[in-house]
Amino acid sequence: xxxxxxxxxxxxxxxxxxxxxxxxxxxxxxxxxxxxxxxxxxxxxxxxxxxxxxxxxxxxxxxxxxxxxxxxxxxxxxxxxxxxxxxxxxxxxxxxxxxxxxxxxxxxxxxxxxxxxxxxxxxxxxxxxxxxxxxxxxxxxxxxxxxxxxxxxxxxxxxxxxxxxxxxxxxxxxxxxxxxxxxxxxxxxxxxxxxxxxxxxxxxxxxxxxxxxxxxxxxxxxxxxxxxxxxxxxxxxx
Amino acid sequence: xxxxxxxxxxxxxxxxxxxxxxxxxxxxxxxxxxxxxxxxxxxxxxxxxxxxxxxxxxxxxxxxxxxxxxxxxxxxxxxxxxxxxxxxxxxxxxxxxxxxxxxxxxxxxxxxxxxxxxxxxxxxxxxx
Numbered sequence: 299x300x301x302x303x304x305x306x307x308x309x310x311x312x313x314x315x316x317x318x319x320x321x322x323x324x325x326x327x328x329x330x331x332x333x334x335x336x337x338x339x340x341x342x343x344x345x346x347x348x349x350x351x352x353x354x355x356x357x358x359x360x361x362x363x364x365x366x367x368x369x370x371x372x373x374x375x376x377x378x379x380x381x382x383x384x385x386x387x388x389x390x391x392x393x394x395x396x397x398x399x400x401x402x403x404x405x406x407x408x409x410x411x412x413x414x415x416x417x418x419x420x421x422x423x424x425x426x427x428x429x430x431x432x433x434x435x436x437x438x439x440x441x442x443x444x445x446x447x448x449x450x451x452x453x454x455x456x457x458x459x460x461x462x463x464x465x466x467x468x469x470x471x472x473x474x475x476x477x478x479x480x481x482x483x484x485x486x487x488x489x490x491x492x493x494x495x496x497x498x499x500x501x502x503x504x505x506x507x508x509x510x511x512x513x514x515x516x517x518x519x520x521x522x523x524x525x526x527x528x529x530x531x532x533x534x535x536x
Numbered sequence: 537x538x539x540x541x542x543x544x545x546x547x548x549x550x551x552x553x554x555x556x557x558x559x560x561x562x563x564x565x566x567x568x569x570x571x572x573x574x575x576x577x578x579x580x581x582x583x584x585x586x587x588x589x590x591x592x593x594x595x596x597x598x599x600x601x602x603x604x605x606x607x608x609x610x611x612x613x614x615x616x617x618x619x620x621x622x623x624x625x626x627x628x629x630x631x632x633x634x635x636x637x638x639x640x641x642x643x644x645x646x647x648x649x650x651x652x653x654x655x656x657x658x659x660x661x662x663x664x
Contacts, residue, residue, distance in 0.1 A: 311546070317547060317549075367558060395544065395546055401546055453556070457551060501561075501565045502629070503559075506561060515632070516633060519633040
């Protein structure tokens, strides 16, 4: 067992006006994840520590935190990969409710704004068939677990909270590329604006931190191509 | 009595002006964006050259003299390096935005196309 030093950003809305840092020592081995460490702290040293978690296997996307300033899933990040004091803070660019818990409401609002569901006028009850090639077009972008790490990594979202952001635009691309969907026209109005795809300057850090390797930066910039095409096509429409 | 709504006091942190200094990834991004700065100087030289060309022979000679100064050559060399770095980042990002072929093939193709353009321009300029 090894001793690890953690410096955790704490914030108690009932007592604090600004967050403060608190140091802890936890023991762990080479299998101890950041989430394991936080849970053992909460259970054995400090029951007041608040954090969000669920599956412990990088599926639910609940345990996102900043580890040494980089957004990470706590369950997929291991203490063995760090030296010295490890800084743990809530996800950047979101309002902190308590300790490591942030308010994800803006993120969820952006996700729902792009109508993330199949839009299809067809009335028939027949199944919507899809070939493997049609599936391959959007499959990569459909693996999002809504963890919000890309928003914590995106300086454009940090500077402008109205920016739809990486996950929402990736989700829009996911549905726009789906052969069973006809809703592209209604999603383009969201993507075309300054708060849509054009708010992105291809920093690319969203793709770096994505725990599912979705490459949201690619999706956002593919949406720019679609937006440009949409603009030109509309020039010729009466 | 406090209700869940008014018991909330979310803390909103602000991004500092030096946010881009705090991570290597952001620093590289800003370096990529900053490549436009030496390029502005090069564009200034280009416009000055065009103006001198249509103005008079004397003006053109003074432009040629200006361009031979050490600091002008150094800044233009910096502009060339900056453009090459920007090209490297752009060529690497392009296959992700328009996945038309395997990424490595696309990156190699873009460098080859750039080389072809440079050779053609040199040939047109009479450099043998």
